[in-house]
Amino acid sequence: MVGVGPGDPELLTLKAVRILEKCPSWLAPAAKIGGDSTALTIVGGAVSSEGKDILVHHFPMKKVHSGTAPDPEIQQAWDKAAEWVYDQLKQGLDVALPTLGDPAIYCTGFYVYQTLLRIHPDAKVEIVPGISAIGATAAAAKMSLCLGDEELLVIPAVFENQRLRETLQQFRSLVFMKVYKSMDRIVPILKEMDLLANAVLVECTSMGEERVHHDVEGALGRKLHYFSTLIVRK
Numbered sequence: 559m560v561g562v563g564p565g566d567p568e569l570l571t572l573k574a575v576r577i578l579e580k581c582p583s584w585l586a587p588a589a590k591i592g593g594d595s596t597a598l599t600i601v602g603g604a605v606s607s608e609g610k611d612i613l614v615h616h617f618p619m620k621k622v623h624s625g626t627a628p629d630p631e632i633q634q635a636w637d638k639a640a641e642w643v644y645d646q647l648k649q650g651l652d653v654a655l656p657t658l659g660d661p662a663i664y665c666t667g668f669y670v671y672q673t674l675l676r677i678h679p680d681a682k683v684e685i686v687p688g689i690s691a692i693g694a695t696a697a698a699a700k701m702s703l704c705l706g707d708e709e710l711l712v713i714p715a716v717f718e719n720q721r722l723r724e725t726l727q728q729f730r731s732l733v734f735m736k737v738y739k740s741m742d743r744i745v746p747i748l749k750e751m752d753l754l755a756n757a758v759l760v761e762c763t764s765m766g767e768e769r770v771h772h773d774v775e776g777a778l779g780r781k782l783h784y785f786s787t788l789i790v791r792k
């Protein structure tokens with residue numbers, strides 16, 4: 559599994575490029591049936607796909623809750639992907655799974671990795687870290703996320719309002735991922751807690767259409783890109 563960074567092909571690591579070049583087979587995640595794979599598009603800016611056996615595999619965009627069984631459609635997608643990987647490995651073909659940002663952070667590829675090892679414990683897997691949107695959005699906003707003895711909380715923006723308030727109260731520095739459908743809910747809470755001036759919303763960082771919004775109220779009622787991250791820094 560290879561982290562390919564947040565968008566700019568220059569943010570792929572040397573190791574990611576080397577492993578992608580070396581692997582004859584690639585498994586590329588796609589959010590829509592028949593849609594493009596963002597990870598594959600990023601890779602395309604740095605590594606030639608000529609001669610590669612590429613499976614663009616659809617993973618349904620449904621919520622997964624830790625500790626509970628996933629929706630059967632999701633499990634099926636993980637199983638299929640894991641079986642394809644194992645099939646390639648059996649033929650002596652190494653597989654690279656390019657994944658957006660860093661594989662350790664909200665990454666579908668990680669479920670494929672876990673599924674593969676559950677079904678075929680003999681499979682050998684290497685994880686290549688990548689530059690996460692967490693650091694990349696902070697860089698775009700030209701800010702630090704934590705210094706000295708400060709802590710940092712990374713959360714998916716699916717918490718219900720009271721839990722959002724509590725976390726905003728408790729932590730000095732927060733990164734909200736997957737905020738694209740939640741800003742209409744989060745902005746009034748930030749306003750109520752007098753935190754609007756502490757918030758920065760970053761859309762599509764390093765993807766060519768990067769937008770850094772210091773006026774997060776402007777996001778109200780607006781359709782945001784899926785690749786949007788909110789930083790709240792007290």
Ligand SMILES: C[S@@+](CC[C@H](N)C(=O)[O-])C[C@H]1O[C@@H](n2cnc3c(N)ncnc32)[C@H](O)[C@@H]1O
Pocket residue numbers: 564565658659660661662663664665689690691692695734735736737738760761762763764765784785786787788
């Ligand atoms: C499923 S998570 C994947 C995170 C990824 N593994 C990482 O390390 O960045 C998708 C969320 O990451 C954030 N994200 C990913 N790429 C981004 C980008 N280029 N600009 C802003 N946010 C991004 C958004 O919050 C998006 O909803």
